[in-house]
Amino acid sequence: MALHESVLEEFGLTPLWVRRGMAAQQPAEDAGVEQGAGVDALAGQGARRDDARGAAAGSASVGLAQDAPRPAMRAGETRQADSAQIQGERRAPVRDEQVASPAGARERLDDRAASARASEPSPSDAPPDDDFAWFDDLPAHAPSEARGETPALPAIHTLDWDALSERVAACRLCRLCEKRTNTVFGVGDREADWMLIGEAPGENEDRLGEPFVGQAGKLLDNMLRALTLARDTNVYIANVIKCRPPGNRNPEPDEVARCEPYLQRQVALVKPKLIVALGRFAAQSLLKTDASISSLRGRVHEYEGVPVIVTYHPAYLLRSLPDKAKAWADLCLARDTWRAAGGAPSNAAK
Template sequence: MNLPRALPWLDERRSALLAEIGVPAWWQPRALLPRPPGADGGAPAIGATARRGPPPRAQETESADAMAAVRSGPASRAGSPTGWAVPVQAEPTAATSPVPPQPPLGDPAPPPDPAPHADIATLDWPALEAAIHACQRCGLAACRQRAVPGVGDRRPTWLIVGEAPGEEEDRQGEPFVGRAGRLLDRMLAALDLQRGHGVYIANVLKCRPPRNRNPEPEEIARCAPYLLRQIALLQPRLVLALGRFAAQTLLAEGGCLPPAEAARAPLGRLRGRVFQARLGELTLPVVVSYHPAYLLRNPVDKGKAWADLCLAAETLADVSSSLK
């Protein structure tokens, strides 16, 4: 049965939430559209899709090419927010929290004999997390404070994959914390999602690169088997890839693009559409979007990120409908 495409029902709570994170609710519900259950005081079910509505007005900050990159679909995906607001917290002073010495940019040579990929592919959850914490497959092991396997619901609907841990993630051992993590939480809340409830969050790399530099191809190759095993154990219904390296890794591993082409593809050409990736024994829809850390530096692209989230929710609803 095909589900009707409809924008999320905007009760007062949701309208206030979207206003807080900078997404203007320019649409209004159709008069004849049935109200979803609990619409008087609650939010729509997770995975609710966006319905088609009147086209939004183009913002001065959005070019025609950028808008055309979004797949023709529900009008809610073309909203142009002024920015998801994330409070800036004061950093601790040097007197109370000394800055630890930064590791050198050059990493130690990787171990000559990493664990075979086949061994990782047989691990259960406890063994997999233990292997990640003890991993010596590349030189990042010598630089990390903590490995960062992932966090969330182990029977998720959504799997969110980022790029690599940052300084706070390395300190706490959890992905997407700090300002980028708070922005991600607000983005998810706009779709009535939250980490730990139908959502699992992981990174391509499980260890922080020195000084937050970009991941090296060899590091991604050594770490990818952990992510693939996580996907096999999680069995999500949809993967949201945040950031260029997450997108390139998943699309190359999933056979969507040749590895060399994936490595050259800019993120702007990968977003706005749905890929079907063969990841292990699973074929999963993959939607690409911007990393929250990028959005903090480039708030002009937050409207595109909201469009990507709506595309992912619509895709998930289509998947759920096909399973009925």
């Protein structure tokens, strides 16, 4: 029987003989690895017996193994058949390095697992989930040169006449800049004792860039002449608002607030001894009040430490001739206030 099995094993027929003659069993991978040494020993014994016996006996044994029923096997033959079955089920040839010893196989498996773990990227080497993490090294605020920001403008209260005039001409602090033709800065003697302040430019003022022109301007010049004053000699004339409101409407509070620093700087530069507010809007803006012009007339007020006299606007006097007498009374009060403040008569307007 041992000869028959060794011949079958030599010709590669052992898997066929075992599969036909024995009930199917569930092979275990671990059992095959542990029995590898026994398989090699049995294969060596079969090879030595094959050398001692002839090829003829092997051929007869092949025929007998295929046709005759398999007799009962001894214990040793049972173990040999089991090992042959495991070898047939695996089909693939077993390498020597795999079956040398169970301990060696486990060591090689451990080495391969360690190599696999080493080849995997560690979590610390993996890129962060945040694709924008490389921005973290950038400064929180780029320098002003990189952002292209314009440098901060000097404060208005630090400007001289030329700088102040340029600032007004380029001003875009409110929506009035969108419709203007020219800004109306002011005209007259920049060291005058008298300063006249009107409401806002009209159509003619917007076109020419000068306050109080046209018929209202001519009337104002005549009133000044009666006081021996002139706009080009000893009077400075300006407006609360430097741009014309569309349709000659009254300026909005936010427009007044944005434009007032220019007027405050003009007053600081002129250093007048007296201010005459021409019209209701100018008087209310300077004095921060909603009182009517009739209630404000006839009294001395104050703006930026300078005495203020309130009177009618020349354009109003063109429409209301009886009020010219009231306007003259206001100018007389202004002259007396100016003299009380140290003003001296001038013959320049004569």
